C-alpha cells in the first residue's frame with residue numbers, strides 16, 4: 666500500500682460576481698463587530714460581489730431570527746452573520762454563544778440558504794481583538810457556499 670498522502674484539486678472559487686449577500690451584524694461588542702464587518706466587506710469587495718446589504722441587530726442572540734427573516738426574502742445567495750460573545754463579560758456567555766450557533770445552523774438547514782457563522786466566542790477582549798479577521802473568513806465561506814449552491818442547481822438542470 667502506498668504511503669503517498671492523499672491529494673486533491675482545491676477547487677474553491679472566491680469569485681462573487683453576480684452574487685447578492687446580506688450581512689447581519691450585532692451591535693453588542695461593537696468595538697469588535699465593527700472591524701469584523703469591515704473585514705467581511707473587504708472580502709466581498711475584493712471578490713466583486715454583486716450587492717451587499719448590511720443589517721444590525723442588538724446582540725448575537727438575535728442573529729438567528731434576523732438570518733431567518735432575511736432568508737425568507739429570497740433576495741440573497743448567502744447570509745453572513747457576525748457577532749462577538751466574550752466570556753469574561755457575561756455570565757450567560759454559554760447560552761448566547763450556543764443559541765447563536767445552533768440557531769444559525771438551523772436557519773441554514775431549514776431554508777437551504779448558506780449562512781456563514783462569523784461569531785467569535787472568546788475568553789476575553791484581547792482574544793477577540795486578535796481575531797477580528799474572522800469577518801473576512803466568514804465572507805469567503807459565504808462566497809464559496811453560494812457558488813456551491815448555484816453549482817448544485819445548475820448540475821440538477823443539466
Ligand code: INI
Nearest residue numbers: 691693723724725726749750751754755
Ligand atoms: N450579546 C453578544 O453579542 N455578545 C455578548 O458577549 C453578550 N453578552 O455578553 O451578554 C450578548 N448579550 C446580549 C444578547 O445577545 C441579547 O441581545 C440579549 O440577551 C437580549 O435578547
